Amino acid sequence: DVQLVESGGGLVKPGGSLRLSCAASGFGFSRYAMNWVRQAPGKGLEWVSSISSSSTYIYYADSVKGRFTISRDNAKNSMYLQMDGLSVEDTAIYYCARDKTSMDVWGNGTRVTVSS
Amino acid sequence: SSVLTQPPSVSVAPGQTASITCGENNIGDNSVHWYQQKPGQAPVLVVFDDSSRPSGIPERFSGSKSGNTATLTISRVEAGDEADYYCKMWDSSSDHYVFGTGTKVTVL
Numbered sequence: 001d002v003q004l005v006e007s008g009g010g011l012v013k014p015g016g017s018l019r020l021s022c023a024a025s026g027f028g029f030s031r032y033a034m035n036w037v038r039q040a041p042g043k044g045l046e047w048v049s050s051i052s053s054s055s056t057y058i059y060y061a062d063s064v065k066g067r068f069t070i071s072r073d074n075a076k077n078s079m080y081l082q083m084d085g086l087s088v089e090d091t092a093i094y095y096c097a098r099d100k101t102s103m104d105v106w107g108n109g110t111r112v113t114v115s116s
Numbered sequence: 117s118s119v120l121t122q123p124p125s126v127s128v129a130p131g132q133t134a135s136i137t138c139g140e141n142n143i144g145d146n147s148v149h150w151y152q153q154k155p156g157q158a159p160v161l162v163v164f165d166d167s168s169r170p171s172g173i174p175e176r177f178s179g180s181k182s183g184n185t186a187t188l189t190i191s192r193v194e195a196g197d198e199a200d201y202y203c204k205m206w207d208s209s210s211d212h213y214v215f216g217t218g219t220k221v222t223v224l
Contacts, residue, residue: 045157045159045203047212047215063166101147101149102164104164104170109158
């Protein structure tokens, strides 16, 4: 089965850091671009970052640029999101999603809470 | 950057048709995708590239685009269609994905 599983979420203080992981299985991970999308409590979907299949192209939302770093390891079928300088506004469920023209496969998300 | 505007809510009786709009000035130049999200669940792709349906999505779900507006139409609405729906497109002027503001579909 095609599957994405996020991990690494948790409770962190403002200014702190977290590293999220997205483990892929059931498809040729190295052939696909990947994305991070987040959803704050009670709010809509917000695109965070995208990375091309070979990491050549990387894009960030303005709200996270300079604080978050997306990366991937095709040998490990995994994608990562290093989040530094976290603020309460970063509190959300973070989803990883495969990009095949559109975001056609999503993980179940990992919850990040930024609070003092 | 682009803003995709959707109506906050749409109410529809079972068996009727629900139409959800998604408006933006440059939408005609970009492919639009639609996602369904039920409470506590991850989003699910229901329409891609304006009007194509992924395998497993009922034919009741269809997409179209005209001028500056894309539309998701749900025909013969069922109780299980009650969810939030989001449009999305790639804004090539900013190299950003943009999600719509979201529409809550309520089945009466």
